[in-house]
Amino acid sequence: MTTYNAYIIDLDGTMYRGNEPIAYxxxxxxxxxxxxxxxxFLTNNSSKTPAQVSHKLQQMGIPSTAEHVLTSSMATADYIKREHPQARCYVIGEEGLHEALKQEGLAVVEENSDFVIIGMDHSITYDSLSKAxxxxxxxxxxxxxxxxxxxPTDxxxxxxxxxxxxxxxxSTGKQPxxxxxxxxxxIDQALKRLDAEKPNTLMVGDNYDTDIGAGINAGIDTLxxxxxxxxxxCYPSLPVKPSYYVQNLSEWLPHIKKTAL
Amino acid sequence: MTTYNAYIIDLDGTMYRGNEPIAYxxxxxxxxxxxxxxxxFLTNNSSKTPAQVSHKLQQMGIPSTAEHVLTSSMATADYIKREHPQARCYVIGEEGLHEALKQEGLAVVEENSDFVIIGMDHSITYDSLSKAxxxxxxxxxxxxxxxxxxxPTDxxxxxxxxxxxxxxxxSTGKQPxxxxxxxxxxIDQALKRLDAEKPNTLMVGDNYDTDIGAGINAGIDTLxxxxxxxxxxCYPSLPVKPSYYVQNLSEWLPHIKKTAL
Structure with a gap:
């Protein structure tokens, strides 16, 4: 078995369910x-800032700093910054997305935008969708x-x-x-932040379509x-199997060992 | 040329544009x-009641009563009433839809519904979509x-x-x-209200995808x-042509004659 020198870890369903930590x-x-x-930690949740996410993890006794967190909002801001450093952005989203764009110095505007960015927004309105x-x-x-x-929510x-x-x-016929x-x-951004190589990185998660799918698409091993x-x-019917599976994370503890470099 | 004993007429783009009547x-x-x-008059607009629609037409000098109007909300309420006379309906929509369901004596509920009905709603919220x-x-x-x-709006x-x-x-994977x-x-409901037969009914409208498409799908002639x-x-590239076309309705006036029965 390969030993892994870097781990990318999903949050919801892997580290916690809602506000309850998951065993092990x-x-x-x-x-x-x-x-x-x-x-x-890699999350599709776009609503929270990395500080908010790491605070939640700390309260569950899971070692984390904001630097251990990459949200889809941060990845979105990073992507746009590389595509167009002076981008003007029309935004539907919550604090995590606005904060991520601000961190990258990107302008949030109401019109004449270069990018329309949509993240989770519990206050979404017809007017905001219409402007988008x-x-x-x-x-x-x-x-x-x-x-x-x-x-999944409570x-x-x-x-x-x-x-x-x-x-x-x-409505527009444009694919996002x-x-x-x-x-x-x-995943590419996560690898860069970890300064890790694909062959020795493991993606850990509970959701086949997102977590395991991301690992498979990127060509990295999955747990x-x-x-x-x-x-x-559902395991028997998964079209491409994960590299490994466990019922819970305690089963994987013996395999956590750094390769001697 | 067939003479037509019944007309189904679109509103927006055919009788008026926004608040402006169209010539002829x-x-x-x-x-x-x-x-x-x-x-x-047949409209996909689900927001207005037939009284509101006919009032607008009257103000433009177009002869109409509420009985001359069939909205998509009325057709929806009629459809549900036939499917399930005691239906409980969870509704996203505006006055026209609520009024139409009330006219059919259908119950609007917040949970345990038989039907979820979605019509145009400018006050739509995440919460209402989530409940749906x-x-x-x-x-x-x-x-x-x-x-x-x-x-199309102003x-x-x-x-x-x-x-x-x-x-x-x-989100649910269910097709509406x-x-x-x-x-x-x-269209079937319109023919019933007009007490008309398909071969002598003409569907008049400006929108190929909705108006003309409805006539073609139902097997009635289209103007x-x-x-x-x-x-x-766009005319040359229309996959199935309308039965007739005119630049504006004045060109059709000479053809409006009732068949001697």
């Missing part, structure tokens, strides 16, 4: 720390933090950002560029854990 | 009245007044009801039943007028 999540990350293996459509028709490029069609499955984005793509998992854009969205009963 | 619209309907030919998704996941049938992806093209509906269909043009459901959405320059 803290032990898993503690072991990475004691083995001095770099790790990065208008900007796209005027030539702005449509970017969406992630394509998730649903979000109230059940709710519509995700991919579903909200469809209003603009259906999605940034979050399972796209490779966010699937059945504590979240995708149940073990 | 009043003369066209005046001629139908003087020839004693029954007519029905929840109801559909619990087994409610998804109905949408119309599939229009855009609406402010330009805005997202239509088909684009709003996509949030629920993308659409009622409005170009579906045949609404296309280039005063609205679809420009004459």
């Amino acid at each position: 999540a803290a032990a898993f990350v503690d072991t990475l720390v004691s083995e001095q293996i770099p790790y990065l 459509c208008r900007e796209v028709r005027h030539g702005a490029q449509l970017i969406s933090t992630n394509a998730d069609t649903t979000i 109230r059940g499955m709710e519509p995700g950002n991919g579903a909200l984005t469809s209003v603009v793509s259906v 560029t999605f940034i979050g998992k399972p796209e490779t854009i966010i 699937m854990v059945f504590t979240g969205v995708t149940p073990f009963s | 619209a009043a003369a066209f309907v005046d001629t139908l009245v003087s020839e004693q030919i029954p007519y029905l 998704c929840r109801e559909v996941r619990h087994g409610a049938q998804l109905i949408s007044t119309n599939a229009d992806t855009t609406i 402010r330009g093209m805005e997202p239509g009801n088909g684009a709003l509906t996509s949030v629920v269909s993308v 039943t659409f009622i409005g043009k170009p579906e045949t459901i609404i 296309m007028v280039f005063t609205g959405v679809t420009p004459f320059s």
Whole structure:
């Protein structure tokens, strides 16, 4: 078995469910720390800032700083900054997205935008969607933090950002560029932040379509854990299998060892 | 040329543009009245009541009563009433839709619904979309007044009801039943209200995808007028041609004659 020198770890369904930590999540990350293996939490959640995310992890006893967190909003801001450093952005989204764009020095505008960026927004309105459509028709490029069609919440499955984005793509006929998992854009950024190489990096997550899909699409090994969205009963029908799977993360602890370089 | 004993007439782009009457619209309907030919205005607009629509027409000098109007909301309420007379409906929509459901004696509820009905709603919220998704996941049938992806307005093209509906269909994976043009459901209801037969009924409209498409799908003759959405320059590339076309409705006046029965 390959030993892995860097870990990319999903959050919801892997480290916690809502506000409840998942068993062995803290032990898993503690072991990475004691083995001095770099790790990065990777989330499609575009609403929170990295400081908010790491604070939540710390409160669950999971070692984390803001530098250990890459959100789809941060990946989106990074992507746009590289595409067009002086980009003007029309934005639908919450604090995490606005903060990420600000960190990259990108301007948020109401019109004459270069990019329309859509992230999860619980306060979305017809007017904001209509303006997004208008900007796209005027030539702005449509970017969406992630394509998730649903979000699991305490109230059940709710519509995700991919579903909200469809209003603009259906109305304008323009396909968005999605940034979050399972796209490779966010994985490439994660590898860069970790200063890691694909052959010795492991992607860990519970959601086949996003987490494991991202690893498969990017060509890195994957560890699937059945504590979240995708149940073990689906395993036999998965079209491309993950590299490994465990029922919970305790089973993986013996394999966390750094390669002697 | 066939003479037509009943006319189904589109509104926006055919009778008026926004709040401006279109030239010869009043003369066209005046001629139908003087020839004693029954007519029905057919609109995908789900927001207005038939009384509001006919009032607008009257103010433009176009002869109309509420009985001359069939909206996609009325057709939706009629459809649901036939499917399930005691239906409980979760509704996203404006006055026209609520009024139409009330007219049919259908209950509007917040949960445990048999149908989720989506019509144009300028006050749409994440919460209302989320509830709609929840109801559909619990087994409610998804109905949408119309599939229009855009609406032409004074402010330009805005997202239509088909684009709003996509949030629920993308998130739940359930395809909606659409009622409005170009579906045949609404045309069948129009023919019933007019007590008309297909071979002697003419569908008049400006929008190829909705108006002319509805006539073609239902197997009735169509008159296309280039005063609205679809420009004459598109005519050569239309996959199935309308039965007739005119630049404006004045050209059709000589053909308005009732068949001697």
